[in-house]
Structures are given as structure tokens and as C-alpha cells.
Amino acid sequence: MTENINLLRVLINCAEKAANIARVCRSNEDLLALLVQEKTGAEANQRFEHDFKTLADVLIQETIRHEVGKLFPEMREAILGEESTHFTNKLGQEIVIAVGDTAVETAAGLEAVLDGHTKAAEALAAEVHRNVDYDSTLENIPDLPETLDYSNLGVWIDPIDATAEYISGDSIFTDFPGITSTGLDCVTVLIGVYERDSGVPIIGIVSQPFGQKLKENVYSSSLNWGVCLPTLKSHNCKSDSSERRANRKIGIFSTSEKAEILQHFLDLNYELAFSAGAGHKALKVICNEADIYLLSKGSTFRWDTCGPQAILRALGGDVLDYVASIKQQLPVPINYIDKSESDADWKRNSNGLIAVRDLAILNEILNKFAEN
Template sequence: MKVSDLIAELLNAAEKSAEMARAIRREESLFQLLIEEKTGDDKGRRFGFDFKTLADVIIQEMIRRDLEKKFPGMGKRVTGEENNKFTNTVGEAVTLEIKDNKKKTTSTLMKILDGNERAAGVLANLVHEEMNLPRPAELQAFEQLQLDKKAIGVWVDPIDGTAEYITGNRDTEFKPGENISQNGLPNVTVLVGVYEKATGQPLIGVINQPFFHTADGKSWTGRMVWGACIGDTKVTCIPASRRDVQMSEGGKHAVLTSMSDCKKLGTYLCESFEILTAPGAGYKLLCVIDRLCSAYVLSKDNTYRWDTCAPHAILKALGGGVVQFKGLLASDLSPGKRDQSLREQQITYHKSEPKANGSNAWCNAQGVIAYYDQEVLLALAEHLSRK
């Protein structure tokens, strides 16, 4: 299949997913029906409890269905955070599958939603809506490139930042494109990443930020960021004018991390870097892409392949990457070994973590450092190695 056609379809899928996320938030009565607690091996490590929403699952299955429709055989290559099984209030187990017409999909959704025909109908209409975005001019660079669909896999995080999505708050100080949102709906992202199955290398990344701008706090518009690195062809939608990093008032590079890692990392980095926090792994990675910060650093194992695959592909297209935190600090970064070490420590997406179960088999066990500029990465490694 043509790479340009695949990217165009991924953009359609991400925008359709974003519209689904916005529509569910607008339907308050529907939204209240959509929360089901995760249990067992599917419970993420980030929280004492975690939520699986029907929004997550239906978006994931919608992406699978739409890719399968466009490229037969692609649907089974889509892997995501969520499983597609629900238990309704009378204890009936239901598998959510997108059917070949709205009537059948509505019927399946009604079983999950305890017979709520209106809610099921709203969702089914969105699922079966056609999305055809204008093809970006940048896709011309991929017109002659082909990918074997058997040689690739797709990682999907249908709604990254589920807690922010559920609470629905908004950082009143957030200025779209100018600063980092500290909480709320702007921290929600839809992540779709393509990787090579033989090597695990990220190839294509699409990030949709469904809640990017609002004038009244109710009506939201989103935006899309994408990039691809296939062979020697590297293309992103990020214009050159947006590729200058924003520095802090003190002239320091800003580093984003999690609240749980802030104090620990600040001990080693505060002299030379400004330490910032924000919710949402996908959002923090997007901030590196947007040059709102110079890096995202996390020493812990609480991000996953579906969090990092799409942003990694975009950063790779921009000359950056996402490496293993612990692996990098243990590497030989002397001038003669540096390039090889950086290649070896890039996160890959084809192999699970040994001796791990459920979703935790796909956690980034050694932590992550996402970077735009190699010199910043080396400076971070130098400071962190002093501990």
C-alpha cells in the first residue's frame, strides 16, 4: 500500500476519533453512562484505580474498523490500551464490535448501555460517519513509497489523559500554542502510531488534540500533528517557524515530568534546567514536539508503548527521539560510542516486557527521555548521571 494513502487514512481516523471524544463530552447524559472501572491485569500502574470508558473502547474499535475497510487485513494489526469487553448492570458480558451497518452497531451498544436506544444511536451514527479530510501537501513526499501491511503494526491510545477527559476541567491560564496546559481537557490526546514489526522502529505518528481551543469553555476545536520517518524520507506537518525552542525567563531549557518524579529529578536538574509538570503522557510528548519544552523525562515505568509510539515517530522525523531513561544513563556516551548508544537506547515497539502480564507487558519499563535536540539529551544524561 502507498504510504501517502496510509497516512491520509490515519489522519481521517484520528480526526473522527477526536470528534467522537468531543461529542461524548457534549452529551452529558451519555457521558455519565460511560465509566467502567478497570480490574486485574488491565489496571494501569499510574493510579490506584483506572477507568475504561466506552469512549476509549469505541474509538479504538472504530479505528480498527476504518483501517480494515480501507486496507483489508490491517484491522488485526491494530493494538491498543483497551480490551473490548464490557459487563452491563445485569451481569451480561458483551464484546463491543463495530458492525457493518448502523442498525447492528446500535443493537450491540444497547446491550452495553442497558437498553438506552438514544445513547446507542448517537454513538452508532458517529461510528459510521465518513471522514475525508483534505490530503496535506506534505504527503507528496511519500507518493512513491510503499509499505507491506504484513510488516507493520499500529499502536492506538484512543483517549490519553482519561482522568482529564472525565473531569473535564480547563486551565484558565492556558494559551493555545503559547504555553503548557497544567490540567484539563487540553491535556487529552488521541495517539495513533505505526511501527515496523521486524525492528520495532516507529514509522508514522499522528496526534490529535481534540480540545485545543475554546472561546466559551463548552465548544471546542482541535488540531492535528503528524510526522513520518521511513527510510531517508522524513516529513512532518510542523512548520519550520515553530521549531525554535521556548526558553524559560532564566534562559534555561524546560523539562517536563510527572508530579511523582518532579522532586527526584529536580534534585539533579534544577541548576541547569527548569522543571515543569503537566498531566497526560501523550500531552507531555506533544509539548516536546511543539518546542514548548526541550525534553520529557520520566524515570518510572508508568508509560506504555501506546503512549510513546506516535510521538516517537514524529520526533524521529524532526531529528529527535525517545530513549530508555535507565538504559541511556548506563550507556557509553563518549564521542566514539555516542551515536551507537543513542540508536541502541531508542524505544522499540514490537516486543513485550518479560515476566509481565496484561497491559503492563507493554510498559516502558526503563522510563523514558523524549528529546528534540541531541545536545540537550546529552546535557540531561550528564546531570542525571551524577546521582
């Protein structure tokens, strides 16, 4: 069944369908208020005082899982995501979010979560089951090798990265071209495909549902993709930095990054930008608007990095293990080889990360960190 189906095109269309769902949910404040549910316990990210999941998160994740699993059944059991499929409605009822075979079936399940808001459930179900051909608007999407073993492929999904930004919607801009500190611009949909035996990411999609503002409260997507295989390297990412000053070095960081880490970069004459969202910060490196994204803490997960890493690999860069790379004084890529579920931390990038588009810039950085 997979012979005449291009996985990359499927994922691009899934990302746009995800963006449509995100925009529909975000366009109505009353609906958004219904959708938000605070994460607790093991689901919460300990970096934040409050962490949230939304029905949009869960619905997007399950839509992608449904779409890809239907077309590539050999991949179905290895399509993983950030969110639990369990959602509790205002009556305290726990409901498992699932995508049905028809919009009517999907709407019935959503209506239970939305406590009888039939029109909202039907609107969301319509987006889930809408035919999307966003790939037709993009150029130079390659055919994938016929030898690709789909049974050896896994998928990591972050349905809405920067959920807090998605909920708040407030935007704060920086002095750096293309870099937003907070707000809807920081929201991304991340899809990454990796080889299960080697753990190497090979296909990545990073979509910004709110990438282009058309008019008040009306947005369209910006989408970047990349493929990195032994016989195929391809991407749609811009390759110049004309908007940046010559010899300007920019690092992008979380506002919670350690002061001593930031000082190392200042010593190397880097300018420091701060932004929300792991996916957004990686995207700034992908788009050549920042030279490096470094996070010294283990607060990102496989779903945050798999997609961006595949794109960066297609560009000649990578996402690296921060601790291992400094210790070994060479680039050590983050790896996604399947691990035992009994390892409680198996989904986390416990050693932090370094994302670069140009591996050549690492030498002075690794040397600087080795001195301290």
C-alpha cells in the first residue's frame, strides 16, 4: 500500500491539518477556554510553574497518528507523541480522545469532552477529516527511495510546542530579525521520523500555524521540511543570512539558562537572544536567524528535537548531546534508538542539547566550555 504514497507529502499535509485544528481552536476565546486543561504529576514539565495541555494538542496528535497509521500500517505502533489521550471534561468524566473513521464518529467523542458543545465538536471533527493538499503549494518535494523500510521507522510528534504561548497569544518581539520572544509566532507543530534500529532522525517537519498574519486573527502557516538519507538530502529551508549583519554571531536561549553558560557566549562575542519554545528556537537555527541554540538542562524531550534534528542534518548541521559533546570535545548527536519503557527517563534529552546548522562553529564553543 505504501508503494505509491510519499511519506514526506503525507507528513506535510498532516502538519497543515494540525495547523488548521490549532487555528480553529485558537480563533474562539470561549472555545479555547473550554479546551484548556492543566497538566499535573508526571505529565507536567518541571521547568514551569504551570503546564497545560489542550484538546487541540491531543486531537492533533491523534489525527497525525490516525492518518499516518492508516496509510503506513507497518509504522502504526511506533507513532509516538507528547500527550496522553485521556482528557477530563468539566463533569469530571475521563474520556479517551480517538479519531473515528468518519467525522460523525469523531464529533461524538469530542462532544463528550466539550460537555455538549455540538457545533464546536462538529467544527473540529470537520477539520480532522478534511482533505488537505498543502504539499501542492510547495516546490521540489522529492520522491523517497524505494528501498526505504517503513517497518523500521518511528515517529515523534509534538502537536503544539509552546502550549503556554498558544494559550496566551501575547507577542513580544526582539531586536533580532525574525526572532520573537513570546507569542503565537513561537508555536510550532513538530513531526520527526527516525530509524528504529539506528536511532537516526531522517525526516523532519516544523510548521508554524501562526507563521504569517494575513489580517486580525487570521493566519496562514509557514512550514519547513528536511530529509536526510544516505542517498537523499533535501530541504526547503532558506540558505542565506542577508538580514543579519556580516560577522554577527547570535545564540538563542531559554530565559532560564544559567548565567555562566550565557557568559561563555558573551566571551566569544555572541549576541544573546531569548525565546519561548524548543521547536521555535531550533527553527531559528534552521532558518539561519541564529547560529546556535544551546540548552544546558535536560528539559526537552524526543518529540521536541526529532523533527528539527532531521532538518538540520539535511542542512549539514545537527542537534547534539550537550554533556557528551563537551566531555568528548566532538559533536555527539542526540539519538532516538528505541529504549525500554521501564526507563522512566527514556523520552527525555537528559543531557541538554546544542543545535547548529554549521558544525564548524562548534570548535571554539566546545573549547571554551572545556576550559571551565
